[in-house]
Amino acid sequence: DADVTQTPRNRITKTGKRIMLECSQTKGHDRMYWYRQDPGLGLRLIYYSFDVKDINKGEISDGYSVSRQAQAKFSLSLESAIPNQTALYFCATSDRGLPENTGELFFGEGSRLTVL
Amino acid sequence: AQSVTQLGSHVSVSEGALVLLRCNYSSSVPPYLFWYVQYPNQGLQLLLKYTSAATLVKGINGFEAEFKKSETSFHLTKPSAHMSDAAEYFCAVTNSGGYQKVTFGTGTKLQVIP
Numbered sequence: 001d002a003d004v005t006q007t008p009r010n011r012i013t014k015t016g017k018r019i020m021l022e023c024s025q026t027k028g029h030d031r032m033y034w035y036r037q038d039p040g041l042g043l044r045l046i047y048y049s050f051d052v053k054d055i056n057k058g059e060i061s062d063g064y065s066v067s068r069q070a071q072a073k074f075s076l077s078l079e080s081a082i083p084n085q086t087a088l089y090f091c092a093t094s095d096r097g098l099p100e101n102t103g104e105l106f107f108g109e110g111s112r113l114t115v116l
Numbered sequence: 117a118q119s120v121t122q123l124g125s126h127v128s129v130s131e132g133a134l135v136l137l138r139c140n141y142s143s144s145v146p147p148y149l150f151w152y153v154q155y156p157n158q159g160l161q162l163l164l165k166y167t168s169a170a171t172l173v174k175g176i177n178g179f180e181a182e183f184k185k186s187e188t189s190f191h192l193t194k195p196s197a198h199m200s201d202a203a204e205y206f207c208a209v210t211n212s213g214g215y216q217k218v219t220f221g222t223g224t225k226l227q228v229i230p
Contacts, residue, residue: 103148
């Protein structure tokens with residue numbers, strides 16, 4: 001089984017619908033992230049969380065919200081989806097790390113979202 | 117502020133030829149540098165990382181990269197390309213400290229021609 005699991009893997013929805021992408025991890029990491037991948041743009045950070053009580057906006061958080069339900073679960077919501085949110089979304093985790101925290105990320109397999 | 121520039125969004129090599137994927141970074145503090153690979157329909161996985169130890173870093177699948185501070189570069193190489201190396205490769209930078217914000221390059225798609 002994957003260490004970082006994303007559901008759903010594929011989703012087609014319509015403009016204005018609410019969508020939730022879920023991420024769960026068994027790595028025991030405290031840090032979780034949501035990234036968006038678009039062709040030619042690489043990966044851009046949407047939100048990140050260092051622990052259950054810590055949620056931070058990334059570089060492209062507008063139109064998105066997140067919930068950290070537990071150390072192992074981090075959900076991304078699109079309250080009212082629009083076509084330019086069509087993208088591949090990745091959840092990632094990292095360890096606090098001792099003695100050195102290098103920031104290495106561990107990724108899920110991605111959730112492909114299409115907004116019509 | 118930190119940034120990553122990957123030269124060439126698409127690179128084609130013949131099977132058995134040298135692979136060279138270029139990455140230049142900008143960072144105001146000593147960086148940690150990464151190469152990730154993304155195979156079709158999969159997430160990203162770590163190829164190798166530089167964390168201020170040896171400047172020549174060896175990774176999985178025969179890849180290596182050399183950190184050159186004077187050139188602010190971290191180019192990825194492999195002596196002999198294999199068909200299975202066809203994928204998208206991302207260079208990423210972060211830095212030491214309490215929080216590492218990871219900045220990714222825009223990616224390079226590697227095509228291996230038989």
